[in-house]
Amino acid sequence: MNYLRNTWYAAMWSQDLEPGQIVGRIYLGEQVVLFRSTDGKVSALDDICPHRFAPLHKGYLVDGCKIRCGYHGLEFDGSGACVRNPHGKERIPSAAHTRAYPVAEKHSMIWIWMGDQAADPDLIPDFQLIDDAQPELVSRRDWMKMEAGFELVVDNLMDLSHTSFLHDGLLGNEATIKSDTKVEQNGNRVSVDRIARNVPVTKFHDLQFLRDGQPVDLWTNITWQPPACLVNDNGVTRPGASRVEGTGVYGIHFLTPETETTCWYHFVAVRQNPVKHGEPLDTQIREQIAEMRRYAFVEQDHDMIRAQQQAMLRAGRTLKEVSLESDVGIERYKRVLRSMMEAERAQTRSPSSGKTQIPKAIVA
Ligand code: FES
Ligand SMILES: [Fe+2]
Incomplete structure (x- = not known):
């Protein structure tokens, strides 16, 4: 299914992700792991370890801010970069990273941006x-x-x-x-x-x-x-x-x-x-x-x-x-949503035209 992607979605209430907590969710068909570091920062990563694809939400937090895969122990920071490999010479393979999704907290809610374009916090719905x-x-x-x-x-x-x-x-x-x-x-x-x-x-x-x-x-x-x-x-x-x-x-x-x-x-x-x-x-x-x-x-x-x-x-x-x-x-509302999705698809088909032009107003 097509979804509007370059937009902010409500991920979960801020109150439901406490410091040190890890939650696995699926948004727009994609597995995401959210975690809050002990100093309060929220991160969202692709919920799949690049080693042998274990879901990261089955791991745990280390040093208050990194998620350790529960299977063989690779560690990832909030940007999705692997920051520790406990095995062998402890070299970190260049492919050992996972995608990070932009997140923001506003109006008691954690918002997540699932698109490829730059996330603009000004576009978070006003509540x-x-x-x-x-x-x-x-x-x-x-x-x-x-x-x-x-x-x-x-x-x-x-x-x-x-x-x-x-x-x-x-x-x-x-x-x-x-x-x-x-x-x-x-x-x-x-x-x-x-x-x-x-x-x-x-x-x-x-x-x-x-x-x-x-x-x-x-x-x-x-x-x-x-x-x-x-x-x-x-x-x-x-x-x-x-x-x-x-x-x-x-x-x-x-x-x-x-x-x-x-x-x-x-x-x-x-x-x-x-x-x-x-x-x-x-x-x-x-x-x-x-x-x-x-x-x-x-x-x-x-x-x-x-x-x-x-x-x-x-x-x-x-x-x-x-x-x-x-x-x-x-x-x-469906007409507006379809128009926005079509604009996004057109941008995907011709990415050279620059940033997605999400219509500010679609005239009925
Ligand atoms: S599957 Fe994650 S470290 Fe092996
Ligand atoms: Fe109802």
């Missing part, structure tokens, strides 16, 4: 809103592995009409199907704004808002940016009132392909304009927000998307989906 939020307004930084290709998960998020069915009562209901929907494109970002007016309040939103079971206006405004980073500004307000008078969360979603049919899913929520209910209720609400989101993603979305992926694989033929009006956001 400053995680950094700016008071810690008590940020839910657990959570993740799971999805048994489905990453685009199926992005499709799920870019068409939130599914909340009326798959998350009935929790995040949507029968009345929220008829939402006013608007799709916008701003450069390479695509947003889908939906508002359902004067509808029964959902469980997730009643938890945070007035806890009175009364009707609300419910909005979701989800924005995708390449390669697969999304923020869903969603909440409720009294019928007819402005959004700033309501409350909700920014649901943040990072998808990273593992293989064609599996992906890594990292998520967190930042509360916006929280209603104060007093303690211990506010702490309980915070925990329930994380629990409900995890339940929705693991038990409901994942269950359906995995089955969808399996059905597609079993069909064993090229499938052409039936397009509905609610698919317009999906179609738009």
Whole structure:
């Protein structure tokens, strides 16, 4: 499968790679080993020893900053260079090195660059809103592995009409199907704004808002940016009132392909304009927000998307989906993604033209 390569992908939450820890992962079909030195620096290498191809993640850290192959003991630094051969005269063969991937830490996340072009830290997607939020307004930084290709998960998020069915009562209901929907494109970002007016309040939103079971206006405004980073500004307000008078969360979603049919899913929520209910209720609400989101993603979305992926694989033929009006956001983001991938492929075909020109804005 083709992937967009010259871009930053979310590798894992910073909190999940502690000093001295080694983790093996697959991104874009490639085996990668990540490790954090005892002084905090993160490195990512091809997870295959150049000697006899043992995965380096089965080794261990030495001197706090080098990874030692667990099979015959070659040692590699964070640049992928072999720095010690314990055998014979201890000469280091010139071919004894492994590829290093650029990594960066920003917005509580370790980002990895899988392409051949120079990695530009300025291209890391902007999720400053995680950094700016008071810690008590940020839910657990959570993740799971999805048994489905990453685009199926992005499709799920870019068409939130599914909340009326798959998350009935929790995040949507029968009345929220008829939402006013608007799709916008701003450069390479695509947003889908939906508002359902004067509808029964959902469980997730009643938890945070007035806890009175009364009707609300419910909005979701989800924005995708390449390669697969999304923020869903969603909440409720009294019928007819402005959004700033309501409350909700920014649901943040990072998808990273593992293989064609599996992906890594990292998520967190930042509360916006929280209603104060007093303690211990506010702490309980915070925990329930994380629990409900995890339940929705693991038990409901994942269950359906995995089955969808399996059905597609079993069909064993090229499938052409039936397009509905609610698919317009999906179609738009895919058009942007395909254009960026095509630009990257064109660059690969004629490398003499210099650095990849990733389009800053693709006009619809
Ligand atoms: S396979 Fe790594 S040192 Fe032999
Ligand atoms: Fe969902």
